[in-house]
Amino acid sequence: MTRILTLADSAGWSELAQKLRGVRSLLVITGAGVSAESGISTFRGAGGFWEKFRAEELASPEGFRRDPELVWRWYHERRQALLENQPNPGHFALAELETLIPDFTLVTQNVDGYHRQAGSRNIVEIHGSIWELRCTREGKIWEDHLPLQVLPVYCSCGALARPNVLWFGEVYDGERMRKAQAAAARAELIVVAGTSGMVWIVSGLLQVHRGEVIEVNLEPTDLTTQADLLLQGPSGQVFPRLLDLMNTTEGE
Numbered sequence: 001m002t003r004i005l006t007l008a009d010s011a012g013w014s015e016l017a018q019k020l021r022g023v024r025s026l027l028v029i030t031g032a033g034v035s036a037e038s039g040i041s042t043f044r045g046a047g048g049f050w051e052k053f054r055a056e057e058l059a060s061p062e063g064f065r066r067d068p069e070l071v072w073r074w075y076h077e078r079r080q081a082l083l084e085n086q087p088n089p090g091h092f093a094l095a096e097l098e099t100l101i102p103d104f105t106l107v108t109q110n111v112d113g114y115h116r117q118a119g120s121r122n123i124v125e126i127h128g129s130i131w132e133l134r135c136t137r138e139g140k141i142w143e144d145h146l147p148l149q150v151l152p153v154y155c156s157c158g159a160l161a162r163p164n165v166l167w168f169g170e171v172y173d174g175e176r177m178r179k180a181q182a183a184a185a186r187a188e189l190i191v192v193a194g195t196s197g198m199v200w201i202v203s204g205l206l207q208v209h210r211g212e213v214i215e216v217n218l219e220p221t222d223l224t225t226q227a228d229l230l231l232q233g234p235s236g237q238v239f240p241r242l243l244d245l246m247n248t249t250e251g252e
């Protein structure tokens with residue numbers, strides 16, 4: 001049975017913070033929900049991208065071949081939204097948590113770059129980055145954080161460029177996958193936050209894990225039965241609260 005702890009529960013949080021302080025190896029897996037409080041749309045559920053748009057048109061190699069400008073327009077708009085917003089207290093708390101745990105890895109499905117911007121260091125961006133572009137001919141990758149001026153985007157060699165992100169039907173990058181799986185295998189604890197778990201990677205990482213699992217989400221998900229504990233609440237409040245308690249219970 002999964003235990004549930006909400007923000008309204010007063011008992012249980014200090015004990016949890018105390019326990020986290022003793023953890024030496026932690027993997028945090030994040031999804032779109034951790035950026036929701038930054039004003040960034042999630043994929044599923046009410047108001048999510050996949051309610052309004054078709055994933056196969058906007059996030060697949062076939063969709064890109066059919067209409068690169070449409071795909072680029074969508075990525076351009078997402079980049080604009082990210083430039084107009086910023087990481088939230090959940091991102092910053094996770095960056096600080098990294099400094100307290102000897103072996104800390106963050107695997108994010110998010111391409112938004114907010115964890116990096118908030119100061120997280122040991123990150124595996126398993127679905128790539130919206131701030132990286134890739135030449136469709138030479139495979140060259142470059143960073144570009146400015147608003148895109150011309151759509152679609154071309155490489156200097158004249159070939160089309162694409163966002164360096166993972167699309168449906170594409171294969172995960174081997175090196176990132178190995179790093180993520182190794183972290184999952186050695187972690188004492190995995191915290192899974194702000195993800196519906198609908199994309200295979202999350203259950204794939206939980207499968208190679210032997211320790212405890214804590215979920216952070218607004219509501220129970222398909223992952224909840226695999227979790228020992230659900231911290232039910234917005235990640236922008238849950239992580240700062242945990243961090244606060246970890247700092248204040250020090251030495252007790």
Ligand code: OAD
Nearest residue numbers: 031032033036042043044109194195196197217218234235
């Ligand atoms: P989803 O949109 O599928 O799920 C977002 C999850 O975040 C849901 O379970 C929400 O309940 C939860 N949530 C929303 N706001 C939250 C908050 N403030 N605090 C905590 N939880 C919150 O997003 P992902 O699971 O990230 O892949 O989606 C996985 C992948 O599917 C994405 O990386 C993307 C998408 O298609 C690709 O594009 C390859």
